[in-house]
Amino acid sequence: MASTGAFPTPLVMRLLAASVSVSYKAGNIIRDILKTGELGIIEKGRNDLQTEADRAAQRCIVATLHKHFPKVAIFGEESLDPAIRIPEDYIVKDFDPEVLSHPCPTGYKDVTDDQVVVWVDPLDGTAEFTQGLLDHVTVLIGVAVNGEAKGGVIYQPYYNYQEGPDATLGQCIWGLVGLGAFGFQPQNPPVGKNLITTTRSHSDWMVTEAVNSCEPTDIIRVGGAGHKVVLLLEGKVHAYVFASKGCKKWDTCAPEAVLHAIGGHLTDLLGKPILYYANVQRTNSGGVLATLHNHQWYVDKIPAEIKENFISDVPSDGMIDKKKQLVEQIVCFHCGGDAGSSVDPPEFNQVDYSDASADVSELSKK
Ligand SMILES: Nc1ncnc2c1ncn2[C@@H]1O[C@H](COP(=O)(O)O)[C@@H](OP(=O)(O)O)[C@H]1O
Ligand SMILES: [Mg+2]
Numbered sequence: 001m002a003s004t005g006a007f008p009t010p011l012v013m014r015l016l017a018a019s020v021s022v023s024y025k026a027g028n029i030i031r032d033i034l035k036t037g038e039l040g041i042i043e044k045g046r047n048d049l050q051t052e053a054d055r056a057a058q059r060c061i062v063a064t065l066h067k068h069f070p071k072v073a074i075f076g077e078e079s080l081d082p083a084i085r086i087p088e089d090y091i092v093k094d095f096d097p098e099v100l101s102h103p104c105p106t107g108y109k110d111v112t113d114d115q116v117v118v119w120v121d122p123l124d125g126t127a128e129f130t131q132g133l134l135d136h137v138t139v140l141i142g143v144a145v146n147g148e149a150k151g152g153v154i155y156q157p158y159y160n161y162q163e164g165p166d167a168t169l170g171q172c173i174w175g176l177v178g179l180g181a182f183g184f185q186p187q188n189p190p191v192g193k194n195l196i197t198t199t200r201s202h203s204d205w206m207v208t209e210a211v212n213s214c215e216p217t218d219i220i221r222v223g224g225a226g227h228k229v230v231l232l233l234e235g236k237v238h239a240y241v242f243a244s245k246g247c248k249k250w251d252t253c254a255p256e257a258v259l260h261a262i263g264g265h266l267t268d269l270l271g272k273p274i275l276y277y278a279n280v281q282r283t284n285s286g287g288v289l290a291t292l293h294n295h296q297w298y299v300d301k302i303p304a305e306i307k308e309n310f311i312s313d314v315p316s317d318g319m320i321d322k323k324k325q326l327v328e329q330i331v332c333f334h335c336g337g338d339a340g341s342s343v344d345p346p347e348f349n350q351v352d353y354s355d356a357s358a359d360v361s362e363l364s365k366k
């Protein structure tokens with residue numbers, strides 16, 4: 001693995017490099033499962049589906065990152081059956097050389113395991129995936145540092161799929177706040193329009209009302225938080241407005257980091273930051289608002305009657321630490337680390353690594 005001369009490669013860069021590499025594998029797994037036609041759909045709740053592709057991709061990503069970074073807290077969307085064994089080839093050994101070729105921004109050089117939380121959405125846009133709207137699907141791996149979204153990987157497994165059966169599928173976008181974002185062509189949205197994207201499968205009157213209050217010239221209803229942020233990155237929309245508590249931390253961590261890395265913003269509807277500490281509530285109770293430019297204009301456009309239905313992660317007195325104590329106590333999962341950790345949050349997938357015998361112990365050393 002590359003390192004910076006006599007100094008070991010900093011944790012954040014290694015995490016991002018491993019996340020980029022494993023996102024390609026997760027994309028392969030998703031495409032292979034779709035080809036079998038056996039999606040194994042489970043209804044987790046109302047309008048909330050899980051497929052075998054969600055399950056398998058999460059196993060691959062979490063097992064890989066856990067193997068390389070055993071002391072980092074990793075939270076995935078899906079609750080998984082711990083009895084299911086993970087195939088050996090799900091453990092990806094590579095660390096993306098392109099990521100490692102970049103210098104680590106100064107602020108991350110001393111970041112330690114306990115300051116990092118990884119948020120994994122193995123397949124964002126599941127509803128659309130089951131309906132064949134494949135370009136709405138992304139794999140999201142977000143790296144939070146001290147509770148803030150800083151690094152992100154957005155892998156699009158079906159990028160290019162309109163080009164026909166011989167096209168090479170997939171695009172990996174990644175970014176780190178302070179370094180930049182890579183793997184796509186940044187574009188500014190068209191002048192003289194106000195294109196707003198929002199959910200296509202989780203809408204209600206408040207979602208629509210909030211979009212309308214932002215004076216859209218066009219409304220683009222598509223699936224996936226990751227996909228909607230890609231539309232922002234590519235200059236296809238001006239804002240992503242979602243007045244709902246339906247998105248979770250794994251939906252927004254990676255997209256927020258990539259967007260922020262090129263100067264954009266992803267906040268709640270009140271314009272307050274979304275927090276990504278290990279013990280923060282999973283739900284984005286403040287809704288989601290993302291833009292590349294003019295963020296405050298959109299915050300100001302959301303009517304007070306809508307805003308009052310949403311609760312920021314950051315309390316009005318700005319005391320984040322106090323708020324942290326108020327959230328439901330969830331003991332963070334530090335594999336092989338903190339001996340006091342006895343309870344896994346329900347969202348954390350409990351995986352069986354016994355078949356995953358790839359020897360990556362050298363790589364996890366600092
Ligand atoms: N009401 C709701 N219930 C459950 N999940 C919701 C939801 N609203 C949004 N989400 C989740 O937020 C993500 C983006 O939603 P949307 O595509 O509607 O914009 C999706 O992630 P997943 O597809 O990873 O589950 C979706 O499931
Ligand atoms: Mg889901």
Ligand SMILES: [Mg+2]
Nearest residue numbers: 121124125251
């Ligand atoms: Mg999602």
Ligand SMILES: [Mg+2]
Nearest residue numbers: 077121123124
């Ligand atoms: Mg998902």
